[in-house]
Amino acid sequence: MNRHAAREKAMQILFQLDINDKNPEQAMTDYLESLEIDPYLQDLVKGAAAHKSAIDNTIITHLENWTIDRIASVERTILRIAVYELDWQDEVPQNVAINEAVELAHKYGDDNSGRFVNGVLSNVIA
Template sequence: MKRHAAREKAFQILFQLDMNEFDPAKTTEEYVDSEDTDEFLRMLVQGVRDHKAEIDSTISGHMEKWSLARIATVERTILRIATYEITYLDDIPVNVSINEAVELANTYGDHKSGKFVNGVLSRITRK
């Protein structure tokens, strides 16, 4: 599975987990066949779940005039994945993580989602 497809699957899984509390490993297995389960996909889902409090704190600290609770689940989930990648995965260039997040936001969000996600992630990477 290519990383873009893994990110998209991770988004779908984490979106569901955010809407309803499920076991991440079980939910991951329900979305992909066991022989096709990608290690990057597992790492994204488990990493976001394991570091959710730190990730949410990072996102909240870089938003202007918004709270995490006010953000739609689509944007919140995408921001969590990208922030996890930026913060915890050194082998992925920051611009790749941002571009992938913006692409997901443009696909699954509304017409302003991509710009919003890009703006928040740009502030996070400026540190």
Template sequence: MNRHTAREKAFQVLFQLDINDNNPDKAVEEHLETLEIDAFLMGLVQGVTKNKTAIDDIISYHLENWTIDRIASVEKTILRIAILEINYIDDIPTNVSINEAVELANMYGDEKSGKFVNGVLSKIIA
């Protein structure tokens, strides 16, 4: 599984975990069913789960005229993954994390999601 696909699968699992309180490892197993579990995907899911409070604090600090509770689950989940990559994973260039996050937002969010995610991440890396 390439990293792009792993990010997409991690997004799907984390989105599900945001709605339903479940064990992250079990959620990955249930979501993938026939696919082999990828180490990068597991790292993203476990990293976001483990560091969720710190990541949410980073998001909250950089929001203008918003609260984290007002952010839709799609955008919140995508931001969490991108911030994990930017702040906790050294071998991924920041611009790659941002581009991947914007692409996921354009795929799964509404017409404004990509711009919103890009704007928040731009403030975080500035």
């Protein structure tokens, strides 16, 4: 599984974690069923879940005229993955983390999601 696919699957799993009360390991097993769990996917899910409070604080401090509760679940999940990559994944270039997040927002969010995600993440790296 390439990293793009791992990010997409991580977004779907973390979205489910936001709704259901499961641990990350169980959520990955339930979602992927018989598929082998990719190490990068596992790192994204476990890392973003483990650092959720710190990640949310980073997002909150970089929002302009928004609260984290007002952000749609899809965009919030995408932002969490991107902030995790920006702050805890040294081998991922900033522009790659941001571009991947924007691409996921375009695919899974509404017409303004990509622009919103890009704006928040640009504030995070500034």
